[in-house]
Amino acid sequence: MGKRLILGRVLRFEASPFVQEPETSATLINGGGVLIEGGLISEVGDGAALRRKHPDADVDDTGGSLISAGFVDAHAHYPQTAMIASWGKRLIDWLESYTFPEEMRFDASEYARDIAERWLDLITANGTTSAATYCTSHPQSVDAVFEAARARGMRLFAGKTCMDRNAPKALCDTAQRAYDESRDLLLRWHGEGRLSYVITPRFSPTSTPEQLDALGTLWAEHPECLMQTHLSEQTDEIAWVRALFPNARDYLDTYESHGLLGGRGLYGHAIHLEPRERDRLHEFGAGLVHCPTSNTFIGSGLFDMGGLKSAGHHVGLATDTGGGSSFSMLRTMAATYEIGQLSGRALHPAELWWLATAGSAEVLHVGDKIGNIIPGMEADLIALDLASTPAISQRATRAVSFWEEVFPTIMMGDDRAIRQVWIGGEKV
Numbered sequence: 248m249g250k251r252l253i254l255g256r257v258l259r260f261e262a263s264p265f266v267q268e269p270e271t272s273a274t275l276i277n278g279g280g281v282l283i284e285g286g287l288i289s290e291v292g293d294g295a296a297l298r299r300k301h302p303d304a305d306v307d308d309t310g311g312s313l314i315s316a317g318f319v320d321a322h323a324h325y326p327q328t329a330m331i332a333s334w335g336k337r338l339i340d341w342l343e344s345y346t347f348p349e350e351m352r353f354d355a356s357e358y359a360r361d362i363a364e365r366w367l368d369l370i371t372a373n374g375t376t377s378a379a380t381y382c383t384s385h386p387q388s389v390d391a392v393f394e395a396a397r398a399r400g401m402r403l404f405a406g407k408t409c410m411d412r413n414a415p416k417a418l419c420d421t422a423q424r425a426y427d428e429s430r431d432l433l434l435r436w437h438g439e440g441r442l443s444y445v446i447t448p449r450f451s452p453t454s455t456p457e458q459l460d461a462l463g464t465l466w467a468e469h470p471e472c473l474m475q476t477h478l479s480e481q482t483d484e485i486a487w488v489r490a491l492f493p494n495a496r497d498y499l500d501t502y503e504s505h506g507l508l509g510g511r512g513l514y515g516h517a518i519h520l521e522p523r524e525r526d527r528l529h530e531f532g533a534g535l536v537h538c539p540t541s542n543t544f545i546g547s548g549l550f551d552m553g554g555l556k557s558a559g560h561h562v563g564l565a566t567d568t569g570g571g572s573s574f575s576m577l578r579t580m581a582a583t584y585e586i587g588q589l590s591g592r593a594l595h596p597a598e599l600w601w602l603a604t605a606g607s608a609e610v611l612h613v614g615d616k617i618g619n620i621i622p623g624m625e626a627d628l629i630a631l632d633l634a635s636t637p638a639i640s641q642r643a644t645r646a647v648s649f650w651e652e653v654f655p656t657i658m659m660g661d662d663r664a665i666r667q668v669w670i671g672g673e674k675v
């Protein structure tokens with residue numbers, strides 16, 4: 248693998264825009280360059296100077312495109328790709344009417360492989376270079392997506408979705424089978440190239456206390472792994488959890504009391520949190536994953552980004568396909584902005600971009616590897632056209648600052664804005 252030099256307008260974060268002034272949190276290098284060697288970023292700087300210094304590098308000159316770290320989707324359900332945009336239900340009946348029947352099809356490995364490839368094609372076209380995904384309860388659904396990601400050299404996080412109650416029999420395992428099958432997959436896949444196994448109880452309503460215990464035990468045996476689940480998404484769901492776990496202090500306690508609260512835990516949605524839940528999640532440094540297009544599509548509620556970030560929580564951004572209504576992290580940023588507005592906090596474009604790259608990488612505990620353009624990091628990069636449609640172009644040309652120029656692409660952009668994608672330094 249030789250040297251590759253990517254030329255364009257290079258965007259790099261120097262600090263979190265939630266900690267430092269958004270306007271000064273990032274550096275834009277106009278006429279910049281990113282040198283890649285062995286799949287890693289080795290130098291970042293002036294494009295012409297890098298070209299003179301490395302005449303042997305293959306050059307990808309993107310013209311005036313914006314070069315950013317690829318987007319990182321911190322919570323998706325790849326098996327729900329083909330049933331995205333299913334009409335008219337809320338969480339519980341949406342799961343029963345659309346989701347479980349679709350997930351039952353993943354018993355067939357061939358179908359799982361087909362959808363895994365389809366999902367990876369779609370997210371890559373949308374500039375997402377890394378993701379954390381739920382699979383189904385079938386181990387073969389995990390093999391399918393890991394095999395597909397390995398062939399593409401993608402950094403992917405995935406796990407078998409464990410359920411042993413309140414779901415169709417064909418999707419249910421048992422506490423012991425959840426432990427055994429998860430462990431077997433973990434031992435086979437975790438740390439294989441760029442792949443990471445994630446211990447995945449779907450959510451408390453579909454796991455018995457015995458199953459939660461078994462997965463808590465597995466996590467304690469493999470603390471190097473992430474654990475992903477859902478938390479406090481809809482009020483009906485919370486009432487159901489209260490009925491199923493009458494002794495729990497709150498929803499989070501159903502995880503906490505079974506060894507499923509930790510700093511490497513990813514808690515999807517986390518909308519209707521009690522003060523105790525906020526405190527405990529913060530104490531553990533857990534990752535909260537905001538799924539804005541899902542929260543509006545399924546009618547779940549408004550995530551308190553302003554309050555949670557001010558309190559120092561770790562937050563990542565995610566599509567949550569197919570509860571989410573888009574494969575695009577640009578659309579996800581736009582929905583994050585809209586929900587912020589409804590909650591009284593106008594998020595700065597730098598904050599939105601950081602959440603979709605470095606913020607998501609941070610909750611996945613790979614903030615030192617992906618999500619930014621810094622020497623030593625993996626070369627998962629995208630080139631964006633900030634004038635990809637007539638509507639965006641006519642607004643962007645009026646801009647008097649960089650972030651004003653980016654904002655129309657955040658609000659109105661889609662896969663047409665993604666000009667080029669590099670995964671591990673290789674052009675896709």
Ligand code: GUN
Nearest residue numbers: 324449450477541567570
């Ligand atoms: N809660 C439990 N399972 C799911 C799921 O598949 N999607 C969403 N959005 N919420 C869930």
Ligand code: ZN
Nearest residue numbers: 322324515567
């Ligand atoms: Zn989800």
